[in-house]
Amino acid sequence: MKTSNFRIVALSTEVAQAARRAAANGAPDHAIIVADSRDGFPCRHCLRFAQSGERVILFPYKAIPDGHPYSESGPIFVHAEPCERYGETRKFPTDFRRGRVLRAYNSNYDMIDAEVVNGNEPEAVIEKFLQKPETAFVDARSVTRGCYTFRIQPYENA
Ligand SMILES: [Zn+2]
Numbered sequence: 001m002k003t004s005n006f007r008i009v010a011l012s013t014e015v016a017q018a019a020r021r022a023a024a025n026g027a028p029d030h031a032i033i034v035a036d037s038r039d040g041f042p043c044r045h046c047l048r049f050a051q052s053g054e055r056v057i058l059f060p061y062k063a064i065p066d067g068h069p070y071s072e073s074g075p076i077f078v079h080a081e082p083c084e085r086y087g088e089t090r091k092f093p094t095d096f097r098r099g100r101v102l103r104a105y106n107s108n109y110d111m112i113d114a115e116v117v118n119g120n121e122p123e124a125v126i127e128k129f130l131q132k133p134e135t136a137f138v139d140a141r142s143v144t145r146g147c148y149t150f151r152i153q154p155y156e157n158a
Contacts, residue, residue, distance in 0.1 A: 005155035010086035047093040049088035055080035063148035084135035104129040107136040
């Protein structure tokens with residue numbers, strides 16, 4: 001029996017730390033950038049926008065793994081300095097109530113639905129998607145640039 005509950009899944013600390021190590025080692029696909037706006041540099045680990053002047057790492061991340069029609073790798077940011085992984089997993093992160101699109105996928109990583117969230121209720125969209133029995137997870141992405149932001153899973157699969 002499905003419930004309407006969901007769990008917010010931020011980027012793992014292991015992936016964030018690996019990105020910091022790669023950037024420190026000068027990996028060419030890991031760029032260190034200084035944030036210069038308040039809403040352009042979302043950290044996928046703490047799920048907050050980096051503040052102007054904070055350093056972030058820009059690197060490619062495979063949100064949808066290889067071997068599927070919707071396989072996708074794309075650029076994401078994490079804070080260059082260690083930050084705390086987003087922990088309020090039952091609460092949609094405040095910084096991303098605007099400017100996101102929600103995409104629902106099935107267990108084969110096929111996209112089965114998508115809807116723009118624009119300041120209204122992302123929880124209502126998530127619950128609608130999760131009520132479909134085929135929905136395995138929902139991804140939040142930037143509505144303008146398309147970049148992966150975080151994953152939402154049904155709570156019982158947590
Ligand atoms: Zn962060």
